[in-house]
Amino acid sequence: MMLGWSIxxxxxxxxxxxxxxxxxxxxxxxxxxxxxxxxxxxxxxVMSGFIAQLWIALDRPPMRTMGETxxxxxxxxxxxxxxxxxxxxxxxxxSFSTLMATVFLAINCFKPEIHDSTLxxxxxxxxxxxxxxxxxxxxxxxxxxxxLALWGLCRKGAEVDDAIEQLLxxxxxxxxxxxxxxxxxxKQAWGYHWSWDPKEAWAAATWMIYLGAIHLRLHRPDCRRxxxxxxxVGFCALQMCWWGVNYLPNVERSxxxxxxxx
Amino acid sequence: MQxxxxxxxxxxxxxxxxxxxxxxxxxxxxxxxxxxxxxxFPMNVVVAVVWLLSLVELYRHRKGSAVAKYMLSMExxxxxxxxxxxxxxxxxxxxxxPTGKWWFVVAMLFVMSHLAVITxxxxxxxxxxxxxxxxxxxxxxxxxxxxxxxAPDVEELxxxxxxxxxxxxxxxxxxxxxxxxxxxxxxxxxxxxxDNGTPSDFVARVDIAGEEVTLRVNSPxxxxxxxxxxxxxxxxxxxxxxxxxxxxxxxxxxxxxxxxVAMMLMGALLMFLQGxxxxxxx
Numbered sequence: 001m002m003l004g005w006s007i008x009x010x011x012x013x014x015x016x017x018x019x020x021x022x023x024x025x026x027x028x029x030x031x032x033x034x035x036x037x038x039x040x041x042x043x044x045x046v047m048s049g050f051i052a053q054l055w056i057a058l059d060r061p062p063m064r065t066m067g068e069t070x071x072x073x074x075x076x077x078x079x080x081x082x083x084x085x086x087x088x089x090x091x092x093x094x095s096f097s098t099l100m101a102t103v104f105l106a107i108n109c110f111k112p113e114i115h116d117s118t119l120x121x122x123x124x125x126x127x128x129x130x131x132x133x134x135x136x137x138x139x140x141x142x143x144x145x146x147x148l149a150l151w152g153l154c155r156k157g158a159e160v161d162d163a164i165e166q167l168l169x170x171x172x173x174x175x176x177x178x179x180x181x182x183x184x185x186x187k188q189a190w191g192y193h194w195s196w197d198p199k200e201a202w203a204a205a206t207w208m209i210y211l212g213a214i215h216l217r218l219h220r221p222d223c224r225r226x227x228x229x230x231x232x233v234g235f236c237a238l239q240m241c242w243w244g245v246n247y248l249p250n251v252e253r254s255x256x257x258x259x260x261x262x
Numbered sequence: 263m264q265x266x267x268x269x270x271x272x273x274x275x276x277x278x279x280x281x282x283x284x285x286x287x288x289x290x291x292x293x294x295x296x297x298x299x300x301x302x303f304p305m306n307v308v309v310a311v312v313w314l315l316s317l318v319e320l321y322r323h324r325k326g327s328a329v330a331k332y333m334l335s336m337e338x339x340x341x342x343x344x345x346x347x348x349x350x351x352x353x354x355x356x357x358x359x360p361t362g363k364w365w366f367v368v369a370m371l372f373v374m375s376h377l378a379v380i381t382x383x384x385x386x387x388x389x390x391x392x393x394x395x396x397x398x399x400x401x402x403x404x405x406x407x408x409x410x411x412x413a414p415d416v417e418e419l420x421x422x423x424x425x426x427x428x429x430x431x432x433x434x435x436x437x438x439x440x441x442x443x444x445x446x447x448x449x450x451x452x453x454x455x456x457d458n459g460t461p462s463d464f465v466a467r468v469d470i471a472g473e474e475v476t477l478r479v480n481s482p483x484x485x486x487x488x489x490x491x492x493x494x495x496x497x498x499x500x501x502x503x504x505x506x507x508x509x510x511x512x513x514x515x516x517x518x519x520x521x522x523v524a525m526m527l528m529g530a531l532l533m534f535l536q537g538x539x540x541x542x543x544x
Contacts, residue, residue: 118456121463121479165538173534180523180530189480191418191492191511193519194409196353196361205350212343217538219336237347240354250357 004057011050012105018043019078019101023094032089040082040094047075060119063132066243067108072133074101076140080167084144088163096147122255127185131178138174141167142210142238149231152224161224164231165217172210179203190255198248199256202241209234271337278332278341282372286365295362302414303514310411317375321382333379342376345369361413370410377403394532401525404518412515419510420494423448423468424503432510442510444471444485451506453496466493466506477508488514 022039029036051071054062062068081097084090145167152160182200183193194200213230216223245251301309320330332338349369352360360366381399386392419432419442428447431439446468453464465478470491475483477493484490495507 118458118460118462121461124463125480162538169533169537173530176526176530176533180527183519183523185480187516187519188482189492190494191482191490191509191513192416193405193516193523196359198354201350201353203350205347205354208343208347208350212340212347214538215336215339215343219339245354248355250355253357 004054007053008050008105009109011046012109015043015047015050015074015078016098016102016105018046019094019098023098026085026094027091029091032086036094037082037086040078040085044075044078044082047078051075061129061132063129064119064123066246067111069132069136069242070104070108072136073139073143074104076137077101077104077143080137080140080144084163084167088166090148090160090163092151093144093147096151097144100143100147122189125185125189127181127188131181131185134174134181135178138171138178139238139242141171141174142235145171145231146235149228152228153232161217161221161227164228165214168210168214168217168231172207172214175203175207175210179207197256198245198250198254199241202237202245206234206237206241209237271332271335274332275337275341282368283365286363286368289364293364296364296367298362298414300414301411306411306414310407313371313375314378317378318382321379330379333376334383338376339380342373345373370406374403374406374410377406394529394536397525397529397532401522401529404522405526408515408518408522412513412518415512415514417510417512419512421446421508421510422497422499422505423466423508424499424505425449425451446470446491446508448506449474451496451504453504464493464496464506466496466508468493468506468508477506485510488512488516 018039022036022043025033025039026036051062054071063072077097077100081094081101084093084097145164148160148164148167152158152164179200182203186195187193209230213227213234216227216230220226245254245256251257320327320333324330325334346369349360349366377399381396381403384392384399385396417434419434419440421429421432421442423429423446425448428445430442430445432442433439448466448468450467451464452466454462456462463478465476468475468477468483468491470483470485475491477483477491479493482490482492489510489512492509492511493506494509497505497507499505
């Protein structure tokens with residue numbers, strides 16, 4: 001039996017419960033906790049299961065609508081949170097990533113107009129899945145970088161910059177691959193690699209701001225507050241790129257309008 | 263020492279932005295948009311070679327000059343990043359593209375010049391060639407270069423094809439009709455729809471210069487090197503017949519873009535695998 005979107009509230013509740021349990025265990029433990037990692041990994045597994053059955057039920061990759069990209073974003077956030085915790089042992093990162101993943105899952109639970117299984121011809125391409133998946137993973141890494149930067153800005157003496165820097169290298173690398181795969185796809189679909197489409201333009205701006213953060217860290221590692229602020233500004237630009245462009249008047253000249261209103 | 267140098271270069275940056283903005287505005291109001299057509303091949307290649315050679319000359323023989331010192335500074339990097347950010351935000355917000363404006367052309371020239379000179383300086387160190395640096399920076403320079411210098415040569419031709427009627431006249435963006443140089447005939451057009459009426463697929467069988475070809479979105483036909491044929495859309499004409507909208511794109515610079523994309527893909531891969539590395543800080 002195909003369940004599709006209908007079981008989302010149940011799946012989301014289970015994912016959030018597991019993830020929250022992992023966050024509480026991690027926050028209370030002095031050392032890196034195997035239990036926290038196991039619980040967080042279980043949340044990732046449940047989430048993967050939900051996405052897999054949705055993919056089968058829709059009979060197309062669930063990556064077209066904003067609701068579907070929010071789903072992937074939650075999934076990637078859980079992965080990136082687990083990775084950051086396992087690699088750098090930030091006690092609070094699982095709490096942050098759980099909170100953000102919960103927000104995005106909750107939006108999907110309360111927006112029922114995401115049931116739509118059509119896929120327009122322009123999106124029927126081998127590029128579709130890698131293009132979107134790579135971006136969502138990048139957004140999640142950059143989301144974790146934002147959380148650490150905000151923490152660093154609020155808490156004096158927090159040593160977060162090395163971890164932010166590593167997350168930026170991963171996030172920007174995936175972002176670059178997203179842009180390049182988009183360029184190759186655009187060439188195949190329309191004949192141009194790049195056309196300053198509003199979404200492309202915001203992606204370029206976002207990319208430059210994050211590259212600015214990376215170069216600042218190389219050149220002036222002592223400018224910690226400026227570095228953290230640039231990461232925050234970069235994430236704001238990223239929001240414009242992801243969904244903000246849909247609300248701009250020039251969206252009419254965009255080819256990235258498959259996801260408006262859902 | 264560090265502080266005074268920082269503020270000197272910061273001051274230069276502000277002055278440069280002011281001069282660049284002033285000159286661009288003056289040129290814009292005097293001549294209108296940048297005369298892109300004037301730089302069609304071979305003019306663009308000549309100017310690009312002269313530009314590149316002067317940057318090499320600047321780097322190799324006038325490294326001590328104020329111009330070279332500033333162009334190699336970190337402030338020039340931040341200015342370049344900021345200029346592309348501004349370009350992106352303007353293109354991301356405005357209905358009209360900034361690409362034909364003088365300020366955009368001046369900004370892009372600065373960004374590419376900076377990329378070129380820092381690549382000349384940084385492509386290797388005492389330990390050898392810095393592959394990640396080279397792939398990312400030269401890749402980006404090639405991508406920007408192919409887009410910038412190649413822009414006057416890119417041709418976009420549209421043909422509305424009606425079934426059974428040969429067509430060799432194409433329309434360019436400003437509505438002029440130009441000869442295509444060969445003939446296309448729509449043999450057959452099919453569109454399929456989902457239950458809610460949105461199109462699920464459309465396919466055109468087209469005879470292109472004697473060759474029978476199937477065109478669909480995401481699946482173009484290569485007529486020859488640098489010339490591809492795309493099915494972009496379809497419409498009903500007044501007589502109720504379906505017209506397939508075919509687009510021919512001529513872009514001889516796309517191989518350079520392909521190399522640039524490949525380099526940046528490898529650069530991004532190294533960035534992910536190696537992460538931030540200690541000990542490379544200046």
